[in-house]
Amino acid sequence: MLRPTTSKCLLCSFRATQKTGLSVFQWPIQQTAGLQMKHKPNRDNGRPSRMSLSPARTVESSNSKSGQEKPARRRQDGPFGGMNLKVAGIRGVPEGGRTERKDGKKERGFKALKMQRALAPVSYDQRVKIRARIAQVDSFDNFDLLESVKKSILTQALQGMDDLTPTPVQKIAIPALLEEKAARRSKKAGMEQFLIAAETGSGKTLSYLVPTIHAIKIAEAEDAEVEEYEKALQEEKRRQNDLTLVSPPLSNMPHPTTGRPRAVILVPTSELVTQVGNLVKSFGHTVKYRSGMISAQFSGTVIRNRLFSPKGIDIVISTPHLLASIADSDPNILSRVTHLIIDEADSLMDRGFAPLTSSIIDRSTPSLKQLILCSATIPRSLDGYLRKRFPEIRRLVTPNLHAIPRRVQLGVVDVEKLPYHGKKDLACADTIWSIGKAAADHDGPVKGVMDVKRILVFVNEREKTEEVASYLVSKGIDAIALNRDTSDHRQSEMLASFTTSTPLTTAKDSHPGSLSDNQPNYVPLGQEAPPVKRRLPNVKVVVTTDLGSRGIDTLAVRHVILYDVPHSTIDFIHRLGRTGRMGRRGRGIVLVGKNDRRDVVAEVKEGMFKGQALI
Numbered sequence: 001m002l003r004p005t006t007s008k009c010l011l012c013s014f015r016a017t018q019k020t021g022l023s024v025f026q027w028p029i030q031q032t033a034g035l036q037m038k039h040k041p042n043r044d045n046g047r048p049s050r051m052s053l054s055p056a057r058t059v060e061s062s063n064s065k066s067g068q069e070k071p072a073r074r075r076q077d078g079p080f081g082g083m084n085l086k087v088a089g090i091r092g093v094p095e096g097g098r099t100e101r102k103d104g105k106k107e108r109g110f111k112a113l114k115m116q117r118a119l120a121p122v123s124y125d126q127r128v129k130i131r132a133r134i135a136q137v138d139s140f141d142n143f144d145l146l147e148s149v150k151k152s153i154l155t156q157a158l159q160g161m162d163d164l165t166p167t168p169v170q171k172i173a174i175p176a177l178l179e180e181k182a183a184r185r186s187k188k189a190g191m192e193q194f195l196i197a198a199e200t201g202s203g204k205t206l207s208y209l210v211p212t213i214h215a216i217k218i219a220e221a222e223d224a225e226v227e228e229y230e231k232a233l234q235e236e237k238r239r240q241n242d243l244t245l246v247s248p249p250l251s252n253m254p255h256p257t258t259g260r261p262r263a264v265i266l267v268p269t270s271e272l273v274t275q276v277g278n279l280v281k282s283f284g285h286t287v288k289y290r291s292g293m294i295s296a297q298f299s300g301t302v303i304r305n306r307l308f309s310p311k312g313i314d315i316v317i318s319t320p321h322l323l324a325s326i327a328d329s330d331p332n333i334l335s336r337v338t339h340l341i342i343d344e345a346d347s348l349m350d351r352g353f354a355p356l357t358s359s360i361i362d363r364s365t366p367s368l369k370q371l372i373l374c375s376a377t378i379p380r381s382l383d384g385y386l387r388k389r390f391p392e393i394r395r396l397v398t399p400n401l402h403a404i405p406r407r408v409q410l411g412v413v414d415v416e417k418l419p420y421h422g423k424k425d426l427a428c429a430d431t432i433w434s435i436g437k438a439a440a441d442h443d444g445p446v447k448g449v450m451d452v453k454r455i456l457v458f459v460n461e462r463e464k465t466e467e468v469a470s471y472l473v474s475k476g477i478d479a480i481a482l483n484r485d486t487s488d489h490r491q492s493e494m495l496a497s498f499t500t501s502t503p504l505t506t507a508k509d510s511h512p513g514s515l516s517d518n519q520p521n522y523v524p525l526g527q528e529a530p531p532v533k534r535r536l537p538n539v540k541v542v543v544t545t546d547l548g549s550r551g552i553d554t555l556a557v558r559h560v561i562l563y564d565v566p567h568s569t570i571d572f573i574h575r576l577g578r579t580g581r582m583g584r585r586g587r588g589i590v591l592v593g594k595n596d597r598r599d600v601v602a603e604v605k606e607g608m609f610k611g612q613a614l615i
C-alpha cells in the first residue's frame with residue numbers, strides 16, 4: 001500500500017506531501033513522467049505551499065505543444081531515463097547473454113566476447129518462427145518458378161547431386177524474392193530491399209540467383225524494346241534470304257541490353273567473380289540469357305566486348321572497383337539495372353569498399369526493383385548502417401545464423417608448451433605433418449594410393465603469408481602464399497584444387513612419418529636445423545589472409561589452421577566457414593601463443609560445441 005510521505009524540495013526547500021511511495025524530488029522533474037507537481041511558493045507569508053500531483057491529462061498534454069503533436073522523444077540518458085517505459089526497446093536478446101541454466105547452475109556465457117561484441121543479435125523468438133516456416137518447404141517444386149529455371153537448378157547448377165532439396169536459406173529467400181507485391185503489381189512500388197543472411201557454405205548464391213534469373217526472363221518477355229528488336233531482326237533475316245531483293249549486309253543492330261544490363265552482381269574479389277560467374281553461366285545452357293564476368297583478370301578489350309556485345313548482356317558479375325570506374329566514364333551502364341545484388345555485403349559495405357558500393361547503388365536506384373544484400377554475418381556496423389539508410393529492408397535470416405555448425409570441431413594447440421617453446425611456425429608445420437601422417441595411415445579408395453589433404457592456413461597480416469609459406473616449404477610441405485600480390489593466374493591455379501569436390505590422390509610409396517621423424521624438433525641454440533629427410537607427399541597448403549576467407553567455395557578443405565587468433569567472431573565465422581561446407585565435416589585448429597586471447601578462443605570453442613550463435 002502506498003503511504004503519504006514527506007520529502008524535501010531541492011528548488012525551494014519547502015516541504016511537500018505526496019501520495020505516492022516514490023520521492024518526487026528527482027532532477028530534472030520533467031523526466032519523472034506522470035509525477036509532475038504543481039509548485040506554488042507562498043511569497044506573502046514565506047510559508048511552504050502544498051505540492052500536489054497534476055491530473056493525468058495535464059501531464060499528457062504538457063509533453064506536447066499542441067494536443068495533436070507526438071510527445072517529444074524521452075531522453076534515455078540520466079539515471080531515470082528508462083523509467084515508465086512500456087517497451088524495453090532492446091533489439092533481440094543476444095544468445096550468449098543467458099547465464100541461468102534450467103538446473104540453476106550458472107553458465108559461463110560469452111564474457112570475453114561481450115567485451116568485443118561484433119555481431120548484431122537475432123532474437124530466439126525470431127529463430128523459432130523461421131524454423132517453423134521453413135519446415136513446410138521440402139522441394140524446389142514448391143517455388144513459383146519458370147519451368148526452365150527450375151529444370152536448370154537440377155540439371156546445370158547442382159548437376160550430379162542426388163536427392164536435391166532447397167537449403168534453409170533457399171527456402172526462406174527464394175519465395176520472398178519471388179513474391180509479387182500488390183504495390184509492384186500496381187506499378188507504384190519503388191525499390192524493394194532485402195538482406196539475406198545465412199551460415200557459410202549454405203547455398204546463398206543460388207538463393208538470390210534463381211529468383212533473379214526468373215525475374216529477368218519475365219522482364220524480357222514483357223519488354224517492348226526487345227520485341228521490336230526481335231521483329232526487326234526477323235525482317236532483316238528475311239530480306240537477306242530473299243534473293244529478289246538487293247539487300248544491304250546484316251547491320252550489327254545492337255540489342256536493347258547492349259551496355260545496359262538488367263542485373264548486376266557485385267563481389268569483393270576476382271576469384272569470386274569467376275566462381276559466381278561460372279554458376280551464372282551454367283544456367284545459361286538451358287535458360288537463354290547472356291551473362292558476363294568482368295574483373296581485373298581480363299583485358300580491357302575483353303571487358304568492352306562483354307559489356308557492349310551487340311547481342312546484349314543481361315547479367316554482369318563484377319567487383320565494385322571496376323564497375324564504378326566504368327560507370328564514371330559511361331553512366332548509362334547502370335541505367336537499366338532492375339536487380340542489384342551485393343554479395344559478401346559485410347565486406348562491400350565496410351569502410352574500404354563502401355564509397356564505391358554506395359555510388360553503384362545510387363546510380364542504379366532510379367531503375368532498381370530489388371536491392372539484395374547477402375552475407376554470412378551481420379556485423380553491428382552493417383546493422384546500424386542498414387537501419388539508417390534502408391530502414392525498410394526485409395531481413396531474410398536463417399535460424400542458425402552466426403553459429404558455426406557442430407560438424408566443424410575446433411582443436412587448440414598451445415604453442416607455449418613442449419615441444420614448441422613458443423615457436424608458432426614449428427607448431428604449424430608439426431600440425432600439418434600430423435594431418436598428413438594420419439591420412440597416410442589409411443589407404444585411399446584404391447590400394448597403394450592415399451588421399452591428398454588440402455589445408456588452409458589463415459594469418460592476420462598479409463606480409464606473414466609469405467613468411468609462413470616459406471617456413472612450411474623448408475619443412476618439406478607443399479605450401480604457397482595467397483595474397484593480393486599473388487598474380488591472378490597463380491591464384492586461380494592454387495585455388496582450383498581447393499574448390500573441386502573431386503578427391504585428389506597420390507601414390508603411397510612410403511609412409512611419410514611425422515615431422516620429428518624427419519627433422520629433430522629440438523635444435524641446439526646457434527645451430528642450423530638439418531634439412532628434412534623427405535617431403536610430405538599427401539598435403540597441399542595455401543597460406544592466406546581474410547582474402548581467402550570470403551565466399552570461396554573450398555569444398556575440398558577439411559582442415560583450417562588459424563595461425564593467428566582472428567580479431568573478431570566475424571573472422572572466426574568466415575575462416576572456419578571454409579571447411580564443413582554444405583553438410584560436410586571439418587576441423588579447425590587454432591594455434592594459441594603467449595599474447596593471444598585464450599579466453600576468447602575458449603568461448604568460441606564452447607559456443608561451437610553447443611551449436612550456439614556467436615556474438
Ligand SMILES: Nc1ncnc2c1ncn2[C@@H]1O[C@H](COP(=O)(O)OP(=O)(O)OP(=O)(O)O)[C@@H](O)[C@H]1O
Pocket residue numbers: 157158161164165166167170198199200201202203204205206375376550551552553555577581582
Ligand atoms: N540445395 C542444395 N543442395 C546441395 N548443394 C547445394 C545446394 N545449394 C547450393 N549447394 C552447393 O553448396 C555449396 C556452397 O554454396 P555457396 O557458395 O552458395 O555458399 P554460401 O552460403 O554463399 O557460402 P559463403 O558464405 O562461404 O559465401 C556450393 O558448392 C553449391 O553448389
